Amino acid sequence: MGALYAMIGIGLTIVFGVMRIINLAHGEFVMLGMFAAFWSQKLWGLDPFLSIVLWTPVLFGAGVLVYRFLLRRIIPGGELNTLLYTAGLSLLVANLALLLWSGDYRTLPLAYAVTPMRPLGVAVPVALAIGFAIAGAITLALWLFLSRTDAGRAIRATSQNPEAAVLMGIDVERVAALAFGLGTALAGAAGVLLAPSLYLYPTVGELLIVKSFVIVVLGGLGSVPGAIAGGILLGLVESLGAVYVSTTYKDGLGYVMFLLVLLYRPSGLFGVGKAG
């Protein structure tokens, strides 16, 4: 779970870093990814681990369009307006999905993933293991993109200091569209990978968005390595908490950690983010 959480968190943190947007609709993009995986398996018999190749670019494009046509004009209105605007967007998308696909809980069973693997005697669901591997690969690729390519460097530069980035000749507008597209694509890809392991329903985004905020705040808002660490940490805390504390309160542990970090370490556990 950790790596998939981390992927959702990275998307959120890149968008925050570059645009100072707290995107409440991020969970809905994950939900769209899950439903995309569901329908492409149902209608075309495409395995989710193959259809991810199709859906990631589609969601990237969708993210760029959302930024261009819906978000760009709102951002100068301030952080709170943008926050509320994305809350509206989230409600809109979730309810459109409810209208289209009804509120039923669905599952996406994979024939080869019925029996879990048992390396070292620990039961690991196959779908989750494959998802973990792909998420790891995507995260690595993203890391290379951000650190090695010009576009990646432009994203990092803008999130460190937008004014300086403009002075260096970076087209901040394009970087923002790129970052938002990237964030959306990551959320969607994580959704596709999660589809075989979670229940699918239109309001699943609500659950995921809160988790991804926990992750991002744990690691420090705006920090990509922080999001990776936060994702893995949350995954661990939830599974260990379920074993050693109680299953009913395992979700609560995440919230408590979230509040404590916000209050006492606002720049994240690793001191690399810039919240506060």
Next chain:
Amino acid sequence: MTRRSAVAWVAAAALLAGLPLVVKNSFFLHVCILVFLWTVLGEAWNALGGYAGQVSFGHAAFFGVGAYVTIVLFLKADVAPWWGIPVGGAAAAAFAVPFGLITFRLKGPYFSLATLAVAELTKLVALNWEWATNGSTGYLVTHLPPLRLGGLTVDWETKTPFYLAALSLLVVAMGTIGWLSRSRLGAWLTAIRENDEAAEAVGIDTVRAKVLTLALSAFLAGMGGGFYAFYFRYVDPDAVLNIGLSMEMVFIAMVGGLGTVGGPFIGAVFLTTVGEAMREKFQVGHLVFYGLFMMLVIRFLPEGIWGRVRRAIRRAPAVEVSRGAA
């Protein structure tokens, strides 16, 4: 408030109170009740979000506390709703103090996220604290206590008593917010909204002002919750502690007009009627329009419908003169 506008408000309230004498359609009354309830909640949220600029995503917690306290008092201690609802409001206000002391250490969007987390924790506790909340099963009210008013027995099967109760809550809420907007506290809140540091620098105890406002806001939201419990006669964590509830309160205040007394009413009329009409047509997804209106309002009408209308009215005399001349 000028004398003329005071008279207008009283007349409007009296007119609304007389409405059930004329209209017997119970669906219409039901929609009115919902509008009043949502106005109360919108006003509650607006006190903090509109006047003090602190966007809370956790108001469902106060609504839920009010609903639970009211219904538990009734079922376990036989406290009648008309006492239980204010007590529920007071309990929500008491709950707001630690809530505020934790969350107000944060500012802007971080405050909003923290309120969301606290509200989710509250819901989690309600789901698992079986002894007090009956867990996910919740509580059901099967009968309401007999009440005689002015020689008539109140018939709880009709909408009218609920309509009048909701209207009274509405008057209390609008009155409170009207008072707030003119009080010293209200002026402090405006200062906090515009610039927190500057407000502190001129000697305003900003945390105290915010916590006080949160308690007031929670009191109204809690009474709304108590009313909800008796109107729908059912309380469970999903119904009264949902994130969706917090969001709807935000939307109603925002669409109507932030930091105005009339705004939440307009927002509630607008969104509730559209929402209920949608609910008639579709089983699910009737909140599509909430999201859509929210986005449209922020994009095109950042001051809200009422905010815009009010500005238009204030400008109106000049416009009329020029028309008369032409």
